[in-house]
Amino acid sequence: MHRPFYETHNRAILSVLLVTAFIWSLFSVEWGGNLFHDGGIVTILQIVKAMFNPDLSPRLLKLALVSSWRTLAYAVAGMTLAVIIAFLLGTLASGILVEGRWSRRFSAGLFRALLGFMRAVHELVWAWLFVAAAGLSPFAAIFALAIPYGGTLGRILADIINDVPPEPVRALRAAGAGRVQVLFYGYLPMAMADMVSYVMYRFECAIRSAAIMSFVGLGGLGYQIQISLADLKYNEVWTFIFFLIGLVVLVDLWSMRLRRGLVS
Amino acid sequence: MKGDTTGKIVAISGMSITKTSIILALVLITASWGFILTSEGASLSEYFSAGNLYHTKKFLASMFGLDGGKPAFFSAESWSNALKLTYETLKMSVMAIGFTGIGMLLTVIPASRSAADGSITLRSTWYGWLVFGLIRLLYIFSRAVPELVWAMIIIFVFKPGILPGAVALALHNFGILGKLCAEVVEDLDWQPIRALRSSGAGTVQILTYGILPAVTPKFITFLLYRWEVIIRTTIVVGFVGAGGLGQQFRLSMSWFQYTEITLLLICYFLLVVGSDMVSGLLRRITQ
Known part of the structure; x- marks a missing residue:
């Protein structure tokens, strides 16, 4: 069978296209010695040297521990709300709660668009808008985290629900279960394992996002990193970064163990 | 029993x-x-x-310009400025994913367990395992630090512009893409590669004829997926002076030019939706 050139070589064509786009982007920078600050190279050497000599004094370790807890607490709070939002909007966006083809399509379209809008805007932009609108409050950071994360998790939940095999659900329907009962006894148990591992993955991301909420004035690891950087105390910067890495790795390990437990 | x-x-x-x-x-x-x-x-x-x-x-x-004055989103000059920044942001994201991809391709083979245990290189050595461990550590390190923190550090070294933004984005995404792609290499079907090896192919031939064709579709999918995420984050690295829409967003915020903010958000939103559509289209082509 003869197939057109672009069909048989689509991957090669795409690769060439991507490489060309990258080269095109490189032309926007004026390459040369003018890229670095005066003393920029010296600074980077200092920063790298400080990495092997982080500040481990008891005062700083205590501060780092407290800051880690604050970052973790905001990540957890944001994720709690995100999961609730995802559950409500995700089930609506899957369209299984309404009868009939057109109302189903309408429900799915409307709520999928809403979820798309929520996650299109980065959490820090949401945070900034909240702070500009209603002042600095812990809720500004929590809502800012919950909106895009709820959008992502909701989309995934809707996708997982739509992928649930129809036979068990039909059996439930035939046994006289209503829409909500089918959701709780048919769809959700089957979507659970996938959903949990995805929530754990997003939780790891939420820790990083909570850390950078320092940008709008929230305390925590990001805030301390920002202060130490401004004071040019690179040794302290690395201490806080290592704590952040530790936090992320701990969550990663937890989610790995949990995933393995769920699979078996 | x-x-x-x-x-x-x-x-x-x-x-x-x-x-x-x-x-x-x-x-x-x-x-x-x-x-x-x-x-x-x-x-x-x-x-x-x-x-x-x-x-x-x-x-x-x-934000909607109801408090008097001419809203920025009705001004042709503001629009042309904002679109220029959008274009710059797009270039920053492409550059960032390019750097990320190069870094990933250079490290992904030694970072896969299959290379360390000898499935690719035909022999398992202690330094193979050492390199494997070191690169995996590097991946964890680079992805655990958020883009914004990388940007705050990078901006000490580079002058403000889209290059430091791209480098910061690349540093964070390098760890994520590396991990994802190393897992793709580990999950490969080894039957055809064994067949290649038993017919006398060397390491380079195994790479080009056995591994590369098998991993390309997945690699491209992940690359495009991370590009979508990077587009969303370009605005954030701009906050610390790494150019593009984010830098202007911050300036307008501190000057209380809220209609300007609305305009920048519209452009940002269009960029995100547009790139999602392009990436979806390209992904469908590879499948």
């Missing part, structure tokens, strides 16, 4: 990690909300108070 017991043990340990996780999650949620509501002094009633509501209304009104 014996298989039965092992099955039971697996089930029990599976149960216990699930149970422990549920308890741990509940403790974390209670402690976090307790901490935020008490020592952080968060109060929902205060947040939704009349005073805050007034401010929010005023803020929204000024």
Whole structure:
């Protein structure tokens, strides 16, 4: 069978296209010695040297521990709300709660668009808008985290629900279960394992996002990193970064163990 | 009989990690909300108070240009400026994913368990394992640090512009893309590669004829997926002076030019939606 050139070589064509786009982007920078600050190279050497000599004094370790807890607490709070939002909007966006083809399509379209809008805007932009609108409050950071994360998790939940095999659900329907009962006894148990591992993955991301909420004035690891950087105390910067890495790795390990437990 | 017991043990340990996780999650949620509501002094009633509501209304009104003056989104000059910044942001994201991809391609083979245990290179060596461990550590390190923190450090070295932004984005995404792609290499079907090897192919030939064709579609999918994420984050690295829409966003915020903010958000939104569509289209081509 003869197939057109672009069909048989689509991957090669795409690769060439991507490489060309990258080269095109490189032309926007004026390459040369003018890229670095005066003393920029010296600074980077200092920063790298400080990495092997982080500040481990008891005062700083205590501060780092407290800051880690604050970052973790905001990540957890944001994720709690995100999961609730995802559950409500995700089930609506899957369209299984309404009868009939057109109302189903309408429900799915409307709520999928809403979820798309929520996650299109980065959490820090949401945070900034909240702070500009209603002042600095812990809720500004929590809502800012919950909106895009709820959008992502909701989309995934809707996708997982739509992928649930129809036979068990039909059996439930035939046994006289209503829409909500089918959701709780048919769809959700089957979507659970996938959903949990995805929530754990997003939780790891939420820790990083909570850390950078320092940008709008929230305390925590990001805030301390920002202060130490401004004071040019690179040794302290690395201490806080290592704590952040530790936090992320701990969550990663937890989610790995949990995933393995769920699979078996 | 014996298989039965092992099955039971697996089930029990599976149960216990699930149970422990549920308890741990509940403790974390209670402690976090307790901490935020008490020592952080968060109060929902205060947040939704009349005073805050007034401010929010005023803020929204000024975003839509209802407080007098000519809104930026009706000005051709502002539009052309904002579109120029959008174009710059797009270039920054492409550059960032390019750097990320180069870094990933250079490290992904030694970072896969299959290379270290000798499935690709035909022999397993101690330095193979050492390199494997070092690169995996590097991946963890680079992805655990958020883009914004990388940007804050990078901006000490580079002059403001789109290059430091691209480098910061690449540093963070390098770890994520590397991990994802190393797992793709590990999950390969080894039958055709063994066949290649038994017919006398060397390491380079195994790479070009056995591994590369098999991993390309997945690699491109992940690359495009991370590009979508990078587009969303370009605005954030701009906040610390790494150019593009984010830099202007910050300036307009500090000058209280809220209609300008609306315009920048419209452009940002168009960029995100547009790139999602392009990436979806390209992904469908590779499948």
